[in-house]
Amino acid sequence: MASETPGELLLTVNGEPRRIAPGATIADLVASLGLDPRKVAVERNAEIAPRSTLADVPLADGDVLEIVHFVGGG
Amino acid sequence: MTDTLVDTSDTPGAAALADTWTVAGRTFSSRLIVGTGKYKDFAQNAAAVEASGAEIVTVAVRRVNISDPKAPMLTDFIDPKKITYLPNTAGCFTADEAIRTLRLAREAGGWNLVKLEVLGEARTLYPDMRETLKACEVLAKEGFAPMVYCVDDPIAAKQLEEVGAVAIMPLGAPIGSGLGIQNKVTVRLIVEGANVPVLVDAGVGTASDAAVAMELGCDGVLMNTAIAEAKDPLRMARAMKLAVEAGRDAYLAGRMATRRYADPSSPLAGMI
Numbered sequence: 001m002a003s004e005t006p007g008e009l010l011l012t013v014n015g016e017p018r019r020i021a022p023g024a025t026i027a028d029l030v031a032s033l034g035l036d037p038r039k040v041a042v043e044r045n046a047e048i049a050p051r052s053t054l055a056d057v058p059l060a061d062g063d064v065l066e067i068v069h070f071v072g073g074g
Numbered sequence: 075m076t077d078t079l080v081d082t083s084d085t086p087g088a089a090a091l092a093d094t095w096t097v098a099g100r101t102f103s104s105r106l107i108v109g110t111g112k113y114k115d116f117a118q119n120a121a122a123v124e125a126s127g128a129e130i131v132t133v134a135v136r137r138v139n140i141s142d143p144k145a146p147m148l149t150d151f152i153d154p155k156k157i158t159y160l161p162n163t164a165g166c167f168t169a170d171e172a173i174r175t176l177r178l179a180r181e182a183g184g185w186n187l188v189k190l191e192v193l194g195e196a197r198t199l200y201p202d203m204r205e206t207l208k209a210c211e212v213l214a215k216e217g218f219a220p221m222v223y224c225v226d227d228p229i230a231a232k233q234l235e236e237v238g239a240v241a242i243m244p245l246g247a248p249i250g251s252g253l254g255i256q257n258k259v260t261v262r263l264i265v266e267g268a269n270v271p272v273l274v275d276a277g278v279g280t281a282s283d284a285a286v287a288m289e290l291g292c293d294g295v296l297m298n299t300a301i302a303e304a305k306d307p308l309r310m311a312r313a314m315k316l317a318v319e320a321g322r323d324a325y326l327a328g329r330m331a332t333r334r335y336a337d338p339s340s341p342l343a344g345m346i
């Protein structure tokens with residue numbers, strides 16, 4: 001794991017710890033992961049984060065995020 | 075029922091083309107819905123969907139692999155603009171899990187037509203109807219159009235309709251078992267009592283099973299393993315397409331009555 005930089009936020013993303021710069025939004029997180037926001041859905045602290053608002057929602061220390069997409073299934 | 079069928083007396087060919095079905099205001103020509111699990115790769119999966127003629131595919135909602143975001147995605151192979159994605163709740167054992175999953179699915183896809191299944195136990199993957207009914211009611215109130223995997227019980231089917239199910243999808247046999255339609259009587263009773271489309275979901279193993287479901291009057295059939303685990307999935311996909319069409323035509327044609335003994339097809343008069 002990357003060493004801690006003062007002020008960084010500690011998130012849980014899809015069950016894994018992840019650090020991000022303070023002030024980052026959900027859209028910043030999605031972009032930093034290399035994901036196309038049009039193909040995923042995001043839940044923040046058990047609530048849906050609507051796609052249209054991803055760039056407006058600043059992340060907070062301790063946030064738990066789930067980022068999902070469609071996979072093969074029956 | 076929601077079937078649309080024009081007068082077949084003069085032009086059976088044209089009538090076959092007009093035999094569409096409608097669920098939650100969406101009209102489809104193909105009565106076969108296929109899953110997208112268990113395939114060797116996305117390319118084989120896409121080819122099987124093409125061969126099946128399906129216009130709807132079921133998909134699951136899962137975490138993105140954040141350590142490998144460039145891994146191929148289903149949407150790169152099966153275009154959601156051309157094929158309707160029907161997000162499922164496979165793996166959910168409570169109403170709350172299923173509702174949470176479908177809220178995410180709606181956000182990911184942008185549409186409200188979904189497949190609800192709430193499972194009771196891993197061994198049989200039999201539906202938990204108490205949780206299924208609870209989830210269906212909440213989802214319908216939130217504006218979802220839930221197509222619901224359920225037990226082959228005409229009373230449960232009625233109850234689902236009352237709480238907003240847009241399609242009733244009884245199992246023919248346990249998911250992935252390939253055992254065929256085990257209870258033709260209950261499936262027929264569900265079909266006769268329903269005011270929404272009825273699709274057999276799960277249990278189909280081979281083409282004749284799909285034809286049986288359609289001959290019972292079902293509006294469609296949903297399957298995954300029967301195609302994905304066939305030795306030649308593409309050929310089985312085509313077989314299922316033909317079986318669903320054949321079973322549907324046989325249902326519409328109205329089968330002959332059965333007799334206990336033989337009845338000759340050639341005239342008895344004029345024998346030498």
